[in-house]
Amino acid sequence: MSFQLEKYKGIHPGIILERLLAKKEISQRPFALSIGEHPQTINAITKGRRSLNTALALKIEAALGLEEGSLAFLQTYYEIAQEKKKVLRTPNLSNLRKSLFWDTDISKINWDKQYKAIIQRVYERGNETEKKEVEAFYGLPKIRVALQNSTRKPYTIHKNKQKA
Template sequence: MNTLIEKYKGIHPGIILERLLNKKAISQRPFALSIGEHPQTLNTITKGKRRLNTALALKIEEKLNLEEGSLALLQTYYDIKEEKSKSKQSTPDLSLLRKSLFWDTDISKIDWQKQREAVIRRIFERGNDIEKEEIKHFYKSAIVKSTLAKSSRKPYTIYSNKENA
């Protein structure tokens, strides 16, 4: 099981299940009926659109002679991966940025990754120290520094003297 888990860690277990069924030349519909499940349920799981609950995982593992808990464990690792990706901050702390900095656009519609160079330049042209610190925290200081170094408007002061020391 350890090699199965390590190999497929972070992948939706439904995708793994679909591969296993294809490898064994088992059709989804008859398989679903043989374990007492609706074919639609199994189909949405194999497409990665639905979670694989523990009870169903145990039925599938028994029917396919898989080690008990392997699919449920894959679901757990997938859930962890999804939660980590959600927890990554997708926007800076908007409460620290004045809306007037983005007077010409709807701040809720800014794609903070695609438009990061414009955002960084704008904040460092018109923002206060708190806003600059938030942008350095959100994008990481190295990215901010390299973006400002490429900018046609110079000089930008990114760090105070005490930070360079």
């Protein structure tokens, strides 16, 4: 079976595997046992909790009649997409003083996961340039969420800038 790989770039190969098994009406457990793998391994892959190594990808491709390397290709592009998400989500650091984040390495901050603490810190200790940078990066709706349950109030949000 051959399918267009281009349209699946960036999608975890386990999702594609799950769809292929469902389409062929094959249960995960018997399939896993037929290729000499633990059912838990196949389940973790189809749920996106585990990556697909090359050796297992080749076994699965052979068993399902897929083009050799197609699932490994998808795994590689999924990993590339995940790395791009990490790299691209950073505000303009030249607009934020490093001293604002004195207790941590600013290059290692996860700007998505730690957004509430970052926003609160900038609104507590930051200047107007830093507040504007945070507003441009996160958008006003996310800033309102981060500040609504804060113990320190009031915060002033620039109302002349609307970003969704």
